[in-house]
Amino acid sequence: MPEDGLASRAARARGSGPYEATLPAVLAGRAPYAPTLPSDLAADVADAENALTAFDAHAIARLGADDPALGPMSSILLRTESASSSQIEDLTVGARQLALAEIDESRSANARTVVANVRTMEAALRLADRLDLEAVLALHAELLVGSAGAGSLRRQLVWAGRSGLSPLGAVHVAPEAEDVPAAMRDLLAFLERDDLPILLHAAIAHAQFETIHPFTDGNGRTGRALAHAMLRGKGLLTTTAPVSAGLLTELSAYTDALTAYRAGDARPIVEEFARAARYAAATGTRLVDALSAQLAEDRERLRGVRRHALAWRVLPLLIGQPIVTARHLQQVLDVPAMTAQRALAQLTDAGVLQEATGRTRNRVWQHAGVLALLDDYAAEVRRAG
Structure with missing residues (x-):
């Protein structure tokens, strides 16, 4: 066990002894289910991929490819997925605090995380x-920016289980640090394959990444981001479907599937990703429709404002960033302070925004309708779980 001077002799004695670290299966060239899939699993994966494709097309068609709200809609879908992925790691934050953190107005440590x-x-x-090792390290560096070990493969043993002092009795003991570089080279070679269904490919790559546990911290969130990179890079999605929300609704089944994968059975993790993808497509479609309806309602409220006013440019941005300040609008839209203030006044007078601080300086405006829709979605995910 680690000798850090903090554990008692009794704790060191209990934590000393032999353990077995995982040695990941070699994937490149001989992945599970290649070249054929069991027919029922193939149908399950195909249905889930079709659901994601339909969601993607709906998200674009609901607004129109040239609509200025499409970018903010994509941003809020990505943020929703990120929040769900973080919640899997017991990092929970409401829509308001997350929106405040995006503009450096939150004191919540969870929100900043x-x-x-x-x-x-x-x-x-x-x-x-280009999902090479440099890209994976860059993802991890973004996640743990400023932390020791950010963007670097681990140089110590890590495990998941009962004790932070010793791997004895752990649910999963990751490979020894010296085995990690070779395991990552094999995984990255596996990512280059093009003979597997995309969702299955992403599910197995994610499970292999979690088995390797290449970092001392942040493996789960980095691994789920990697899965999304595959869904985007291999052409299944152009927007972001809240797949982690689907995993969150059956969290024990997800963790059990990872355990089964490490024991040699890849089927459960593929089934969990297929189920989560269908959930993401169904609930994500409803979220897109609700946000689009909110935008249409706001446009009606703003009808009395002249068409060239800045308020019209601000309006679609509120889908992706439902809390704003004058300074934020100045930076994002490259406008003078007075112009930003005028837009905020018009949106407030129209009932679209509410000033949330009651102060005369350092004021913050929020879109209560968008925040409520995002919190309702998060509550729906919690209820489903």
Whole structure:
């Protein structure tokens, strides 16, 4: 067990002894289910992929490819996925605190941590076309920016289980640190294959990544971001479906599936990803429709404002960032302070925004309707779980 001077002699005695670290299966060239899939699993994966494709098309068609709200809608879907992925790691934050953290107005440590996960997801989608070791390390560096070990493969043993002092009795003892580089080379070679269904490919790659546990911290969130990078890079999605929300609804089944994978059975993790994908497509579609309806209602409220006013440019941005300040609008839209203030006044007078601080300086405006829809979605996920 680690000798850090903090454990008692009795604790050191209890934590001393032999243990077995995982040696990951070699994937490149001989992945599970290649070249054929059991017919029932193939149908399950195909149905889930079709559901994701339909969700993606609906999200684009609901607004129109040229609508200025499409980018903010994609941003809020990504943020929703990031929040769910973080919640799997017991990092829970409401929509308001997360939106405040995005503009550096939150004191919540959890919110700042989830924003780091948002940055990780953004990096994953940017790097989706070149998933090499440099890209994976870059994802981890975004997630744990400023922390020791960020963006570097671990050099120590890690495990998941009963004790933080010793791997004895752990649920999973990851490979020894010296085995990690070779395991990652094998995984990255596996990512380059093109003979597997995309969702199955992502599910197995994710399970292998979690088995390797290449970092001392942040493996789960980085691994789920990697899965999304594969869904984007291999052409299944252009937006972000809240797959982690689906995993969160059956969290024990997800963790059990990872355990089964380490024991040699890949089927449960593929089934869990297929189930989570169907959940993401169904509930994500309803969220897109609700946000689109909110935007249409806001446009009606703003009808009396002249069409060239800045308020109209701000309106779609509120889907992706439902809490704003004058300074934020100045930076994002490159406008003078007075112009930003005028837009906020018009949106407030129209009933779209509410000033949330009651102060005369350092004021913050929020869109209560969008925040409520996001919190309702999070509550739905919790109820399903």
